[in-house]
Amino acid sequence: MDSLLGELQQVFRDVLDKKDLVIKPESSALNVEDWDSLNHVVLISAIEKKYHVKFGLAQLQDLKNVGDLLVLLESKLAAKV
Amino acid sequence: MKLEAYELGDLLQKRKQIKRSLSEQANLSEIRLAILAGSTANELVDLLELHLLASGFRPTFYVGEYDKYYEESVIDPDALMAFRPDFTYIYTSYVNLKHLPAVQCDEEALRENVTAELSRFRQMWKSLRENVGCQVIQNTFELPPYALLGNLDAVLPGGHSRFVQELNLALAREAGSNPALLLQDLMRLSSEIGLAHWFDRERWFSYKLISSPEGSLMIARSLSAQINAARGCSRKVLVLDLDNTLWGGVIGDDGPDKIIIGRETPLAEAYTAFQEYCLALKNRGVILAVCSKNNEETVKQGFSHPDSVLKLTDISSFRVNWDPKHENLKQIAKELNVGIDSLVFVDDNPAERAIVAAQLPAVAVPEVGSEPAHYASILHGGRYFEAASLTAEDLERAQLYARNTQRTVQQEKFADYGEYLDSLEMTAEIDVFKPVYVERIAQLTNKTNQFNLTTRRYTVAEIEAIARNPQFIGIYGKLSDRFGDNGLVSVLIGRKDGIDLYIELWLMSCRVLKREMESAMLDAIVERARNRGARRMVGRFIPTAKNGMVADHYSKLDFQRIYEGEAEQTLWARDLSDYQPRNKHIHTLESIHG
Numbered sequence: 043m044d045s046l047l048g049e050l051q052q053v054f055r056d057v058l059d060k061k062d063l064v065i066k067p068e069s070s071a072l073n074v075e076d077w078d079s080l081n082h083v084v085l086i087s088a089i090e091k092k093y094h095v096k097f098g099l100a101q102l103q104d105l106k107n108v109g110d111l112l113v114l115l116e117s118k119l120a121a122k123v
Numbered sequence: 124m125k126l127e128a129y130e131l132g133d134l135l136q137k138r139k140q141i142k143r144s145l146s147e148q149a150n151l152s153e154i155r156l157a158i159l160a161g162s163t164a165n166e167l168v169d170l171l172e173l174h175l176l177a178s179g180f181r182p183t184f185y186v187g188e189y190d191k192y193y194e195e196s197v198i199d200p201d202a203l204m205a206f207r208p209d210f211t212y213i214y215t216s217y218v219n220l221k222h223l224p225a226v227q228c229d230e231e232a233l234r235e236n237v238t239a240e241l242s243r244f245r246q247m248w249k250s251l252r253e254n255v256g257c258q259v260i261q262n263t264f265e266l267p268p269y270a271l272l273g274n275l276d277a278v279l280p281g282g283h284s285r286f287v288q289e290l291n292l293a294l295a296r297e298a299g300s301n302p303a304l305l306l307q308d309l310m311r312l313s314s315e316i317g318l319a320h321w322f323d324r325e326r327w328f329s330y331k332l333i334s335s336p337e338g339s340l341m342i343a344r345s346l347s348a349q350i351n352a353a354r355g356c357s358r359k360v361l362v363l364d365l366d367n368t369l370w371g372g373v374i375g376d377d378g379p380d381k382i383i384i385g386r387e388t389p390l391a392e393a394y395t396a397f398q399e400y401c402l403a404l405k406n407r408g409v410i411l412a413v414c415s416k417n418n419e420e421t422v423k424q425g426f427s428h429p430d431s432v433l434k435l436t437d438i439s440s441f442r443v444n445w446d447p448k449h450e451n452l453k454q455i456a457k458e459l460n461v462g463i464d465s466l467v468f469v470d471d472n473p474a475e476r477a478i479v480a481a482q483l484p485a486v487a488v489p490e491v492g493s494e495p496a497h498y499a500s501i502l503h504g505g506r507y508f509e510a511a512s513l514t515a516e517d518l519e520r521a522q523l524y525a526r527n528t529q530r531t532v533q534q535e536k537f538a539d540y541g542e543y544l545d546s547l548e549m550t551a552e553i554d555v556f557k558p559v560y561v562e563r564i565a566q567l568t569n570k571t572n573q574f575n576l577t578t579r580r581y582t583v584a585e586i587e588a589i590a591r592n593p594q595f596i597g598i599y600g601k602l603s604d605r606f607g608d609n610g611l612v613s614v615l616i617g618r619k620d621g622i623d624l625y626i627e628l629w630l631m632s633c634r635v636l637k638r639e640m641e642s643a644m645l646d647a648i649v650e651r652a653r654n655r656g657a658r659r660m661v662g663r664f665i666p667t668a669k670n671g672m673v674a675d676h677y678s679k680l681d682f683q684r685i686y687e688g689e690a691e692q693t694l695w696a697r698d699l700s701d702y703q704p705r706n707k708h709i710h711t712l713e714s715i716h717g
Contacts, residue, residue, distance in 0.1 A: 083332070098544045
């Protein structure tokens with residue numbers, strides 16, 4: 043598995059408190075149990091802190107699934123180097 | 124488990140797991156907390172829950188609806204009343220202010236706007252106090268994210284920075300005169316990390332979260348410290364190492380005249396500044412102790428160094444020897460008659476910190492590092508000595524402890540204990556609850572753990588209600604002696620039921636142990652109970668981890684055990700027909716009101 047996706051999976055497992063959760067690029071709030079609006083805030087905040095990045099308003103608004111999040115995070119990390 | 128060890132990102136990510144393991148701790152005390160918020164409160168509640176769990180509470184939360192803080196406290200407080208919170212935190216911020224002045228307004232209009240804003244909050248406090256009966260925590264306001272008028276924003280009556288500062292001052296005055304209102308200085312919290320780090324506009328527009336995660340963490344830490352303080356769980360004693368902590372260098376090797384202290388070098392200035400900080404803590408009621416691996420005589424010369432800010436007389440307990448520090452810390456707690464969980468230990472040596480933290484997990488061991496310039500700010504960041512109020516007695520405490528040491532020394536000269544007690548020339552004032560003492564009485568019920576038969580906690584509002592209710596007899600006792608005034612040290616609350624008087628609370632400060640003050644209190648309550656027609660007194664003992672010292676309290680006072688219930692609770696009764704006054708060594712002032 044792609045290592046960044048693997049790391050994100052651990053964040054999702056911890057935040058949603060599901061130790062066997064498997065996420066894929068197509069996973070979204072629609073098909074992952076407990077990924078509600080409250081947990082969404084925690085997920086985004088935890089990821090921003092963990093990777094020392096900050097997502098923009100439009101970027102946050104456009105996130106449809108884990109794949110989008112992965113692409114966004116990769117671009118933020120690439121911009122930092 | 125130390126929450127400080129987690130990065131903020133990990134705290135957010137692993138919250139549920141951390142919460143689970145903290146929840147498994149034994150002896151967590153229940154606490155009910157309502158959060159009424161003008162913005163999204165979930166993150167704050169999550170972080171606050173972890174901090175309260177880590178400091179020994181099991182919180183139950185009521186989280187109000189988004190931006191309905193006014194309605195839920197004033198217009199329709201039914202849900203809050205049903206929840207019965209111990210504390211309600213009104214979590215508001217700059218965006219919730221309703222009376223920000225217009226830019227062209229004058230001084231008069233500014234005053235009117237501040238009054239209007241304040242009166243909205245007053246209505247909430249009043250309703251919460253009268254309808255819900257809880258302690259209220261209100262925050263001050265952070266400066267606005269933008270200073271529209273630049274520097275003039277702090278000057279002109281229409282400046283919003285000026286308005287916020289005027290409002291904060293008005294809030295401070297309110298809190299100063301209202302013991303049921305605790306003020307949380309959010310203005311200061313936001314300043315500590317800076318407004319640029321406090322506000323997070325994306326989170327506001329996206330989720331209506333007013334602050335950054337760092338801001339939420341600051342609020343959670345400060346609230347947790349404030350609640351601990353209101354419950355009497357703040358730390359009381361600062362235990363200091365010496366070499367490279369209070370002064371630079373190793374006094375045993377370098378010699379007392381070579382230690383680094385004074386104003387000569389930057390390093391010497393930093394140690395001097397830290398000593399000044401410790402002295403300031405002492406002057407506000409924190410007890411200072413020394414724990415150092417050294418030779419006692421050499422070390423005493425260090426305190427006589429002309430540049431030493433701290434003198435030997437500032438130190439209430441002095442343990443300088445070669446024994447392990449955790450053993451010495453236990454001795455210090457014993458000598459000062461405080462719990463081991465009252466201690467904060469400061470040592471530049473990471474090995475000493477680690478062994479103390481491992482051997483005595485109840486002792487706070489801040490990671491102060493070895494840079495003396497940072498010791499004070501790291502100590503401050505731990506918020507160990509937070510207080511709900513500063514009574515005159517807090518300010519006198521250091522002297523009291525010093526006098527107690529004198530008493531112990533003097534005691535050794537008497538063979539007969541009664542003779543010693545007489546020599547103290549004790550005078551007690553024992554009377555029914557008076558308004559002037561209500562705050563101190565509530566404070567004592569929340570902080571007394573050892574000499575406390577039932578460990579019931581009362582708010583100021585509840586003490587006031589007891590004072591008014593003829594079914595109750597609530598008395599306090601003050602004790603002074605030839606060495607000084609010990610202040611208000613004992614509280615007893617009885618509830619009349621037919622011919623019985625049930626003792627719902629009996630507590631005493633440990634600093635007047637073995638002075639026969641309990642006999643004087645019993646005499647006083649019996650007299651009042653008889654006047655109201657009581658013929659029997661019934662007391663209850665509820666054992667806790669800390670009140671073992673009063674397990675045989677009632678049997679010592681000739682009560683008979685009449686019942687043993689769950690969790691080793693016992694009930695004790697005493698017939699009042701043959702009761703003779705027991706106190707022989709304390710002169711009591713005649714001031715019986717009822």
